[in-house]
Amino acid sequence: MKIAVIDLGTNTFHLIIAEKNGSQTPQVVFKTNKPVKLGEDITKANLIIQAAFERGIACLKEFKAIADRFGVSQIKAMATSGVRSAHNGSEFVKEARIQAGINIEVIDGEQEATYIYEGVKWSGAITGKSLIMDIGGGSTEFILCSEEKVIWKKSYNIGAARLMQRFFKSDPINEHDKQAILTHLAEELEALKAICKEHKPQTLIGSAGAFETFAGMIDPMLDIDHVATANISLEAYQKLSHQLIKATHQERANMPRLIPLRVDMIVMASILTNYVLSELGIAQMKLSTYDLKMGVLASLSNQ
Known part of the structure; x- marks a missing residue:
């Protein structure tokens, strides 16, 4: 069937x-x-x-x-x-x-996070204590987990589209707008920082979306449609995110492997990802191309 x-x-x-x-x-x-x-x-x-x-x-x-x-x-x-x-x-x-x-x-956000975990788990990306991050347009989900279980999960209304509509008023984004976003993230993500300080995840797993863009721009040979998971070099990511944030809309639009839908939202995703990496002391980064929809599929296959 x-x-x-x-x-x-x-x-x-x-x-x-x-x-x-x-x-x-x-x-x-x-x-x-x-x-x-x-x-x-x-x-x-x-x-x-x-x-x-x-x-x-x-x-x-x-x-x-x-x-x-x-x-x-x-x-x-x-x-x-x-x-x-x-x-x-x-x-x-x-x-x-x-x-x-x-x-x-x-x-709701809790169920969304559960499906994301099931999808990422299916991809094989989870090895050891990890923090899954799924940046959507409306919300961003965080799931602290191991291969065996979810330790903590939460959905925040800090998706890339919401951040962009509220804070992205300059081109390229200026220091004032960036600081406004960082202040907002600091206020919103207190619970995330507290739980990660306790459990100390070493790996950030980016679930599809913006992280597929990051991985594809870093490694043009990576076939996103045919891999379940891939490593993302932190050094290469930090170099790319710096380029994305400082670029104008038109400069980003001309960048290879950056789809039109994400030309502006990738700036929000970069600022958000940078904040998480810096605040939590993450040591490595991975991509999971399996996300919510694959988690839903996994749940249907078990029925």
């Missing part, structure tokens, strides 16, 4: 279709994504604006048509920060059911 998972992120909607044969590990047979930008201007009135609403529904109609062509028998659609925090999120869920025939489950 074929099963599909749809991840409705604040910036990007993802679809994966997998073949499930008994107790065997599901095999992904198709995957795609679309830069829907559901969270466009969401910080102004906490609403999914009309244009973004329409883009989201159109994308779901397209995903449903693809799933039907593959003969999918089960669709699991999960919505995260962009939908759960919007005043009209329930209306979007209703219209998705009516217009696209897709039932969306809106998950």
